[in-house]
Every structure is written in structure tokens, then in C-alpha cells.
Amino acid sequence: MNSSEFRRRGKEMTDFVADYLDGIEGRQVYPDVQPGYLRSLVPSTAPEEPDAFEDIINDVERIIMPGAASPACTELETVMMDWLGKMLKLPEAFLAGEAGEGGGVIQGSASEATLMALLAARTKVTRRLQAASPGLTQGAIMDKLVAYSSDQAHSSVERAGLIGGVKLKAIPSDGKFAMRGSALQEAMERDKVEGLIPFFVVATLGTTSCCSFDSLLEVGPICNKEDMWLHIDAAYAGSSFICPEFRHLLNGVEFADSFNFNPHKWMLVNFDCSAMWVKKRTDLIGAFKLDPVYLKHSHQDSGLITDYRHWQLPLGRRFRSLKMWFVFRMYGVKGLQAYIRKHVQLAHEFEHLLHQDPRFEICAEVTLGLVCFRLKGSNKLNEALLERINGTKKIHLVPCHLRDKFVLRFAICSRTVESAHVRLAWEHISQLASDLLGAEKE
Amino acid sequence: MNSSEFRRRGKEMTDFVADYLDGIEGRQVYPDVQPGYLRSLVPSTAPEEPDAFEDIINDVERIIMPGAASPACTELETVMMDWLGKMLKLPEAFLAGEAGEGGGVIQGSASEATLMALLAARTKVTRRLQAASPGLTQGAIMDKLVAYSSDQAHSSVERAGLIGGVKLKAIPSDGKFAMRGSALQEAMERDKVEGLIPFFVVATLGTTSCCSFDSLLEVGPICNKEDMWLHIDAAYAGSSFICPEFRHLLNGVEFADSFNFNPHKWMLVNFDCSAMWVKKRTDLIGAFKLDPVYLKHSHQDSGLITDYRHWQLPLGRRFRSLKMWFVFRMYGVKGLQAYIRKHVQLAHEFEHLLHQDPRFEICAEVTLGLVCFRLKGSNKLNEALLERINGTKKIHLVPCHLRDKFVLRFAICSRTVESAHVRLAWEHISQLASDLLGAEKE
Numbered sequence: 001m002n003s004s005e006f007r008r009r010g011k012e013m014t015d016f017v018a019d020y021l022d023g024i025e026g027r028q029v030y031p032d033v034q035p036g037y038l039r040s041l042v043p044s045t046a047p048e049e050p051d052a053f054e055d056i057i058n059d060v061e062r063i064i065m066p067g068a069a070s071p072a073c074t075e076l077e078t079v080m081m082d083w084l085g086k087m088l089k090l091p092e093a094f095l096a097g098e099a100g101e102g103g104g105v106i107q108g109s110a111s112e113a114t115l116m117a118l119l120a121a122r123t124k125v126t127r128r129l130q131a132a133s134p135g136l137t138q139g140a141i142m143d144k145l146v147a148y149s150s151d152q153a154h155s156s157v158e159r160a161g162l163i164g165g166v167k168l169k170a171i172p173s174d175g176k177f178a179m180r181g182s183a184l185q186e187a188m189e190r191d192k193v194e195g196l197i198p199f200f201v202v203a204t205l206g207t208t209s210c211c212s213f214d215s216l217l218e219v220g221p222i223c224n225k226e227d228m229w230l231h232i233d234a235a236y237a238g239s240s241f242i243c244p245e246f247r248h249l250l251n252g253v254e255f256a257d258s259f260n261f262n263p264h265k266w267m268l269v270n271f272d273c274s275a276m277w278v279k280k281r282t283d284l285i286g287a288f289k290l291d292p293v294y295l296k297h298s299h300q301d302s303g304l305i306t307d308y309r310h311w312q313l314p315l316g317r318r319f320r321s322l323k324m325w326f327v328f329r330m331y332g333v334k335g336l337q338a339y340i341r342k343h344v345q346l347a348h349e350f351e352h353l354l355h356q357d358p359r360f361e362i363c364a365e366v367t368l369g370l371v372c373f374r375l376k377g378s379n380k381l382n383e384a385l386l387e388r389i390n391g392t393k394k395i396h397l398v399p400c401h402l403r404d405k406f407v408l409r410f411a412i413c414s415r416t417v418e419s420a421h422v423r424l425a426w427e428h429i430s431q432l433a434s435d436l437l438g439a440e441k442e
Numbered sequence: 443m444n445s446s447e448f449r450r451r452g453k454e455m456t457d458f459v460a461d462y463l464d465g466i467e468g469r470q471v472y473p474d475v476q477p478g479y480l481r482s483l484v485p486s487t488a489p490e491e492p493d494a495f496e497d498i499i500n501d502v503e504r505i506i507m508p509g510a511a512s513p514a515c516t517e518l519e520t521v522m523m524d525w526l527g528k529m530l531k532l533p534e535a536f537l538a539g540e541a542g543e544g545g546g547v548i549q550g551s552a553s554e555a556t557l558m559a560l561l562a563a564r565t566k567v568t569r570r571l572q573a574a575s576p577g578l579t580q581g582a583i584m585d586k587l588v589a590y591s592s593d594q595a596h597s598s599v600e601r602a603g604l605i606g607g608v609k610l611k612a613i614p615s616d617g618k619f620a621m622r623g624s625a626l627q628e629a630m631e632r633d634k635v636e637g638l639i640p641f642f643v644v645a646t647l648g649t650t651s652c653c654s655f656d657s658l659l660e661v662g663p664i665c666n667k668e669d670m671w672l673h674i675d676a677a678y679a680g681s682s683f684i685c686p687e688f689r690h691l692l693n694g695v696e697f698a699d700s701f702n703f704n705p706h707k708w709m710l711v712n713f714d715c716s717a718m719w720v721k722k723r724t725d726l727i728g729a730f731k732l733d734p735v736y737l738k739h740s741h742q743d744s745g746l747i748t749d750y751r752h753w754q755l756p757l758g759r760r761f762r763s764l765k766m767w768f769v770f771r772m773y774g775v776k777g778l779q780a781y782i783r784k785h786v787q788l789a790h791e792f793e794h795l796l797h798q799d800p801r802f803e804i805c806a807e808v809t810l811g812l813v814c815f816r817l818k819g820s821n822k823l824n825e826a827l828l829e830r831i832n833g834t835k836k837i838h839l840v841p842c843h844l845r846d847k848f849v850l851r852f853a854i855c856s857r858t859v860e861s862a863h864v865r866l867a868w869e870h871i872s873q874l875a876s877d878l879l880g881a882e883k884e
Contacts, residue, residue: 003460003463006456006460006463007456007457007460010452010453010455010456011456013452014449014453014455014456015449017448017452018448018449018452021445021448022445024858028835028836029836029837029838030832030838032835108756108758109757109758111755111756112755112756115755119605137581137585138581138584138585138607139579139580139581139582139583139584139585139586139607140581140582140585141581142580142607143580143581143582144581162729163561163605163730163755164607165580165607271758272756272760287604288604288605313553313557313605313755314550314551314553314554314714315551315552315553316550316551318713318714393471393472393474394471395471416466
């Protein structure tokens with residue numbers, strides 16, 4: 001949507017809201033629809049080509065307004081998560097469908113999704129162990145529980161361990177910064193010998209530091225065999241899996257119990273919108289279901305409806321699936337794929353420019369929209385370069401450490417980025433590097 | 443703001459956003475401001491009288507845009523939480539000020555605030571016990587930890603206990619549905635004899651069921667004496683404390699370690715916005731602080747800035763203090779007080795109508811905007827009445843249980859509610875009651 005259409009549509013939306021409020025007394029306070037009403041009113045998959053904005057707005061009046069906030073808010077979310085799951089070609093078991101055991105939910109952030117998965121896994125293993133040995137206290141079990149992630153996993157995974165009160169161990173990643181099955185197996189065997197109970201693994205697809213990918217096809221079978229919950233954190237990279245040429249990066253998801261990525265990161269959906277799927281919704285719900293009278297409703301035992309309050313930490317919810325609905329329809333799957341592909345191509349363009357300049361080295365494989373690079377030389381030199389880049393305030397880079405190396409990260413992430421921006425950024429970096437290297441020589 | 447002004451301002455905002463995006467390449471990617479820049483640019487308290495919308499928008503360009511998303515997002519939040527704390531006349535210790543040890547943070551919901559408080563308390567007591575007995579495992583401690591809340595507390599408190607892996611015990615409330623000091627003391631003494639470790643108490647001001655108030659002045663000193671963390675959940679009632687005539691309901695807050703209420707419930711701020719204050723920010727931060735390289739920044743050890751990511755469960759944050767800023771300035775403190783007072787007065791109007799009808803009884807003291815009532819008679823009768831009321835879909839009531847009684851709850855909560863709506867609702871309820879009682883007689 002270009003600027004002039006945005007102005008027109010934004011003003012129409014303002015009138016839409018004002019008209020709604022002006023006429024609110026004419027509306028019923030409670031909808032007439034029956035649980036499950038919405039699924040039959042929307043297609044079962046996202047459109048390939050963009051829909052007209054007019055049609056989407058008309059559908060808001062036709063489909064959403066009769067279902068008011070409830071159940072429309074819940075039902076659109078379930079259907080949108082199915083749309084998105086199908087775009088990613090997630091295994092059927094993760095979809096809600098009409099009577100599936102799995103399904104998706106919008107969380108606020110990948111941190112919360114990891115925490116929910118860890119808590120569900122903790123409850124599940126605790127119940128299993130207490131069923132076998134009724135005398136075991138929860139504390140005694142928690143002292144022995146151990147979770148694993150790659151040493152490249154996001155800090156929120158470690159934090160989930162702290163909150164959940166369980167040990168989290170970092171598995172040393174390989175030369176490509178990936179967690180491999182053998183390293184996980186080794187750590188686990190060692191821990192079992194010491195009497196610990198491995199119960200939870202977080203595999204990362206697209207790490208924050210360098211966008212590396214844990215080996216799902218190795219890690220997955222180990223988790224299944226050892227009855228450990230496998231959670232996949234693909235916060236950034238997940239969006240790319242809607243492109244057939246990147247879908248192989250998700251191979252092995254069939255071994256997982258839960259999967260999460262953030263459409264707010266790279267799929268044009270505004271923050272916050274973190275998409276999480278589980279294979280068995282009862283695992284999540286079972287961990288935290290409490291039903292006071294003021295939250296009871298007549299449909300809750302019908303199996304027809306989803307009570308998302310049991311799927312997440314907060315009780316209240318926003319109508320976040322609306323923004324997914326608008327984005328998926330306004331771009332169409334092809335539009336979103338084109339957006340991802342353009343970013344990946346621009347990252348490779350930057351990679352190519354680096355390759356031609358012998359002063360620089362590339363520090364990790366460029367798979368998606370992130371390029372990790374540095375000047376050949378000391379960390380101090382690269383810290384100085386970063387300081388110059390960020391000090392000039394024309395572009396902004398966030399660094400990382402890869403092993404003992406201080407590394408700069410060039411991330412393609414703006415909605416409106418073009419090749420010209422990448423070339424400008426490169427010229428800027430290249431010039432600052434020349435200045436710095438010149439100053440070093442003096 | 444009336445409908446026609448809303449239309450005008452909404453359209454101006456659309457242009458504001460479009461202009462920003464059209465001109466984005468002319469802006470610097472990183473701000474020039476120094477940490478702490480914002481506090482000096484805004485008043486230290488909320489205005490008493492409404493500000494002009496024009497002035498607020500001009501301040502966005504003058505104060506927010508130069509600070510971009512960071513640090514403006516953080517700094518406005520700290521200052522708005524101070525504004526709000528002062529509106530409530532919170533003890534100085536809860537305010538951030540220039541160098542305070544406390545401060546406020548916006549959480550998504552009261553559930554998350556309760557959980558954060560419980561986790562901070564759990565970490566604090568665990569560290570204290572492990573310092574005294576280094577051999578104690580976390581699990582052994584957690585098996586003994588016990589938290590308390592009233593039997594009228596919200597279900598999210600019980601859920602926080604489940605997530606935190608600690609026992610949560612319900613203290614029997616008194617005849618006015620309040621948790622009293624004596625009942626808490628009794629439960630605690632009994633638990634200590636059994637070797638348990640009391641560490642955390644949630645006091646509710648304005649319970650969900652009937653808007654009852656735990657006795658802070660009794661419970662507070664016990665918590666302080668026994669070194670238990672006291673968290674206050676005033677999710678709904680908290681907004682009323684900005685009125686001097688309701689401020690006494692908060693007396694005893696000086697004993698608390700953390701305090702929370704939801705401006706999104708009754709202060710005209712859109713969902714979500716849950717305001718939480720702590721006396722010692724290090725208690726919250728200490729529990730979860732992790733600092734990977736990609737989240738480091740040059741100011742983090744200066745003490746000048748607040749890293750809210752350590753104060754909450756998710757890592758990412760929205761710019762929620764903007765909506766507080768707009769609401770506080772567009773209404774002024776007096777406007778917000780008038781809004782609260784009007785709702786309370788309308789609740790009393792409904793109470794008065796009930797009093798005049800001998801078929802009904804009022805089931806709990808009407809303090810704020812909630813009226814708990816029922817037909818004198820069986821629960822079955824009242825369930826039938828509720829079914830008729832909600833079935834007609836002209837108004838919608840959510841019930842509760844008070845002890846063994848099924849009770850209807852009439853809540854004043856719409857922004858545009860007037861006396862005429864209350865009278866219409868009453869006539870409707872009264873008529874349905876007559877129909878029901880007539881049908882019963884046949």
C-alpha cells in the first residue's frame with residue numbers, strides 16, 4: 001500500500017470507528033452466532049494473490065462484527081494460525097482444523113512461547129514421575145530436571161529456565177554454530193549418569209547471533225526417543241519457511257512438540273505477534289487450567305471452542321489475529337514470498353560486495369537476511385569500526401560474539417529497503433573502514 | 443473527545459503517520475539525545491485540567507521524535523508511571539524520580555504482575571536461605587515455600603503459584619469478603635509449625651467477585667514482620683484511588699513491596715496497560731537479569747537508565763506509555779476523577795433502585811462501580827433470571843458465587859454510560875424478574 005492509499009484508507013478507518021461508536025446503541029450487546037460460526041465464512045487457506053482492501057473491510061462487517069469480540073477474536077485466531085501453519089507446510093498435527101488435537105495461538109513474544117513450552121513440559125514430566133512414584137515432591141523432581149539448548153540460543157531460553165526453576169544447559173555448537181545430535185546425546189547421557197532427568201530441548205532455527213540452524217533431523221529423533229519435549233524457536237527465520245526454497249530448513253519439525261516464530265519480525269505484521277503451535281493442546285491447557293465462576297461460559301465443555309486463556313500467561317487478550325488477516329490478504333502468499341526473497345537477495349548482494357573487498361571476512365553462512373562480517377584483524381579494530389559506524393548514525397549495526405570473535409551484523413529488515421540502500425550502506429562502511437585503517441597506520 | 447473531533451484528529455494522525463513514512467529517509471537512524479533527556483522536557487506531574495490536543499501532538503514532535511523509539515519509549519514510561527503514582531499518592535519509595543530505588547513499569551496484565559512479584563519474591567527468599575544454608579537445593583526450598591491470598595483473590599493468583607512451582611493457600615475471608623490479619627496469622631503459624639516457609643502474600647483491593655477489600659492495615663505489618671513479600675492486586679479498584687474520597691482504600695500500601703492496577707480497566711487507557719510499581723527495583727531485576735552481547739549498550743552500567751526488559755517476562759516492548767500520556771493530558775486529573783465519580787454515583791443509583799424493590803437483596807457493600815445483587819430466593823431462581831437477562835441480549839451480566847449464593851453482578855464500565863442507561867437496565871431486569879416470578883407461580 002503506497003502513501004496515498006494509506007492516507008485514504010486510514011481516513012476511511014477513522015470514519016469506520018467513529019460510525020461504530022456513534023451507532024453503538026443500536027447494536028446487540030451479545031452476538032447471536034454459535035461457536036464455530038467463523039470457520040465456514042472464511043477460506044481454509046490464505047489467498048495466493050492479494051485481495052482488494054475494499055473486500056477485506058466488507059468482510060469485517062460481514063464476518064467479524066456479527067461475532068463481536070467474542071467469539072470472533074478467538075475463532076479468527078484459530079483460523080489464521082491454521083492459514084499460517086499451512087503456509088509453512090507444518091505437519092497436519094499442528095493444525096486445529098475442525099477437530100484436531102493441536103493448534104496455534106498468538107503469544108506476545110518468543111520468550112513467552114519458550115516459557116509456556118517449558119512450563120507445559122515441566123508439568124507433564126512431573127505428573128509422569130509422580131504417577132510412577134507418588135512420594136516424590138515437586139521440588140525433588142525440579143532439582144533433577146534438566147533442559148538443553150544450543151550455546152547459540154537466545155538469552156530468553158536461559159531466562160525461561162530461571163523462571164521455571166529448572167537447570168538449563170548449553171550444548172556446545174559445531175563449526176557452523178549448529179547444535180548437533182551427538183553433542184546433545186553426550187550431555188544427556190552424562191546427566192543421566194548423574195541422576196538428572198532430561199525433559200526439554202529448545203532447538204533454534206536461525207539464531208540471533210548469526211542465523212545458524214540447529215540440526216533438527218538429528219536432535220528431533222533423540223528427543224522423541226528420550227521422551228523430552230522438543231520446542232523449536234524460529235523467531236526470525238520462521239517467516240522464510242513460506243518460500244519453497246527455504247522450507248527444507250524446517251525439516252524435522254515433525255519431531256517437535258511445539259514450534260514458534262514471530263510474524264512481527266519478518267512478515268509485515270506489526271509488533272507484537274508471536275505465532276506458536278503445539279501438537280497436543282491438552283499439554284498446554286492441562287498445565288494451567290483454572291475455571292472460576294466469573295470465567296465460566298455455557299460452551300466450555302462442548303469441545304467446539306478454544307479457551308486461549310489456558311494457552312498463555314496473561315488472562316486478557318487483544319484481537320491480534322485481525323492484523324494477520326489484513327496482512328495475509330493484502331499481500332497474498334505470493335506477495336509475502338516476494339518480500340522475503342527480496343530481503344534474502346539483498347543480503348546476498350551485501351555478501352557479494354564484502355567478498356570483493358579483501359579487507360573483510362564473512363563469519364557465518366548467509367542463509368537469509370543477515371550477514372555477519374568483520375575486518376580481518378583484531379576485535380579491537382572491529383569494535384572501533386562499529387563505533388564509527390554507529391557514531392555516524394547513518395546506519396545502525398548490532399554486534400555479536402562468535403566464539404572469540406567480535407562480529408558486525410548487517411541485517412536487512414526494513415519494509416522499504418532497496419538495492420540502493422544496501423549499496424549506500426556498503427560505501428559508507430567501506431569508507432569508514434578506510435578511514436580507520438588509515439588512522440591505524442599513522 | 444466527541445465524534446466529530448475524533449474524526450478530525452484521527453485523519454490528522456493518519457497524515458502524521460504517512461508524512462513520517464514519506465520522510466523517513468531524512469531522519470537519523472539513531473537519536474542524539476542523552477539518557478535522561480526526557481524527564482526535563484515534561485512536567486513532573488499530570489495536568490489537573492485537560493491540555494489541548496494540538497499541544498500534545500506538538501509535544502510528540504518536540505519530545506518523542508528526537509528520542510525515537512529508544513530511549514523515548516523507556517523514559518516516557520518511567521515518567522508516566524511517576525505521574526500516575528503521584529496521582530494515587532503512592533509513597534515516595536515506589537517512584538523512580540531521578541535516583542529512586544523503586545519505580546513503575548507497564549505490564550500486559552495483572553496476571554503477569556502477580557507472577558513477576560511472586561518470582562522476584564521466590565528468588566529473594568531462595569537466595570536468603572541458600573546464603574544461610576549453602577547446601578539447600580532450590581527444589582528443597584520450593585517444596586517448603588508457601589504463598590497466601592484471600593479465598594476471594596482472582597484465579598490468576600493461584601495460576602502464578604502453579605507457574606512458580608510453589609504452594610498457594612487461600613485464607614478464609616471474613617463476613618465482608620475481606621482477608622483479615624488474624625486469619626493470615628493463624629494460617630501462617632500453622633504452616634510454620636509444619637516446617638513450611640511463608641514468603642509471599644497477595645492482598646486484593648477490589649476483588650473480582652464483589653469488589654471487597656482485604657485489610658491492608660492488618661495484613662501489611664504481619665508481612666513486614668515475617669519478611670514476606672506483600673503484593674497488592676488492585677486491578678479494577680486502583681483507578682478510583684486518584685479521588686481523595688477513595689484514597690483511604692489504599693491505606694497500608696506503605697507496607698507493600700509491589701503494587702499493581704490496570705488503567706485499561708477503569709481509566710480510559712486502551713487494553714493492555716497494567717501499571718506495576720516496586721519499592722526496590724533490584725528485587726525484580728536481580729531475579730532475571732541476563733546480558734548477552736547483542737543486548738548490551740554503552741549506558742547500561744551508568745545507573746542513569748532503566749532496562750525494562752529485566753522487569754517483565756517478554757523481551758520486546760510496545761510504546762504503551764504514549765497512550766497514558768495522551769489520556770492523562772486530554773482528560774486532566776480532574777477529568778479522570780469526574781469519570782470515576784460518575785461511575786460510582788451510577789452504581790449507587792442502581793443500588794438505590796434495588797433497595798426500593800423488596801424482591802431483591804444486595805449481596806455486598808457497594809463501594810465503587812459494581813453492584814452484587816440477587817432475587818431473594820434460591821440459586822436456581824437467580825440462575826434462571828440471569829439466563830433471561832443474558833438471553834435477551836440487551837444488557838450482559840457476569841455472575842459470581844459469594845459463599846453458597848449465586849449472585850448477579852451489575853458493573854458500570856462503559857465510557858459513555860449515563861443515568862438513562864442504568865434506569866433502562868433496571869426496568870429491563872425488573873420486568874424479566876416479574877415475568878420469571880409470574881411463571882414460577884403458575
